[in-house]
Amino acid sequence: MAFVPQYFRVVRAEVIRVKAEPFVDAARVIGTGTWRIMFRHVLRNSVRTLPLIFTINASEAILTLAGLGFLGFGIEPNSAAEWGYDLNRAVADVTSGLWWTAIPPGLAIVLTVLGTTLLGESLTDLADPRLRRRGGPTATATGTDGGADDD
Template sequence: MTTTAEPVTTLPPTKPGLLSRLPVLKQLRQSVGLQRGMLIAGLALTAVFILVAIFAPFIAPYGFAQLRDASGPFGAQQPPSAAHIMGTTVGGYDVFSRVIWGAQTAILVIIIAVLCSIFAGILLGLVSGYIGGWLDRVLVVIADAIYAFPSLLLAIVLSIAISGGQSSLWGGILAAALSITVVFIPQYFRVIRAETIRIKAEPYVESAKMLGASAPRIMFRHVLRNATRTLPIIFTLNSSEALLTLAGLGFLGFGIEPTAAAEWGYDLNKALSDVTSGIWWTALYPGLAIVLAVMGITLVGESLNDLADPRLRGRKRVKEKSGTMSLTSVDRPLPSDLDIQEENA
């Protein structure tokens, strides 16, 4: 083709830096205005939550099951003071320490629940969506049936089955985590299955079929990675649900005994009678911890959700007559042609 007078602008850099390609950081850079505020607030709350869980032994002044120190017993229902900045509970524990240690329990449940459900859910969804037929129909019916189960009921049954009615740290955590797993698998299953069915009809999958690629190769090389885009969002929303189920279990009394681990739901349950007698600190702080942790994770999830959709994503307004002309793909020497010309020269 003949050379033209139009100047050829260089293409945008092919690969942005690693930092800007990381999932959450990329969205953070994209966001503006309120969406950015929400995301930052959510990230900050979540970061505090995680840091507190990791460094609980250093932050908490007392152990979660500690009733006395060198100067004697703490005493029950003591109002906030210098020694106990959030007071003590009806059982005589330090509220501040239990709130801090509770973060650790909460995060363990989230990790176990999501890890257990995400792999099974994705695999089942992928196979079910790609292969289809009777296998797909049976799996969808099972998933629907599980939806009908209240997760709290499952959790109660599981906690009895796992710990045999005895309360323990891992018994409680596993009961909460596994019951949530059972409910979450259908969620991942449905999302991945729907995406797989959509992607199955994409020309690049047909193209792979036409080349003679085997079914597992198509599933894992071409479908899987394209189907997992919405997962970070479900992941965060599920995390907060896991946390709420754990607190609900504890509140109903199926949680973990205070000697085994700190648990916000259990503390709330024990604080029930305090509220009517004007002892506010035993209920407020664990409750606040639940609210903030759930809100942090949910905010991250919701903002990621909005930012993932170009139509919901906010952008800075541009000035009149600003911006560079975008190049049309048409009728200009392709950069490839120029390269070849250079190579030939």
């Protein structure tokens, strides 16, 4: 619930930006209804960044929980697996020569945060109407410039 105002601010800023775009004016000129413009054009283009913000907030939560667990303020270590607590125990192991015990929890944190962020990036690309193709596949370049051979 703490992040809800952030989502509203982002969507509001995007709505203000999108409603001033020329394609919204063009839809008004051709007689498109207000509700259709609002949902089909403005809202669809305004919520495209929400998946990215959501996954970034999830990554921040993972890092916060791991940091609190490392400091000893996390979830009770007996009731759940906690990467921060595991890293804290691994610090003592590093001084005794067992440096490799820090690798699994550290790698798990890094890969989870990276994977969550990349998932958000790909969901944002999927939600972006500007990246969609219209009318099926487009023709690709064949690699020729149409000119004479340079041989």
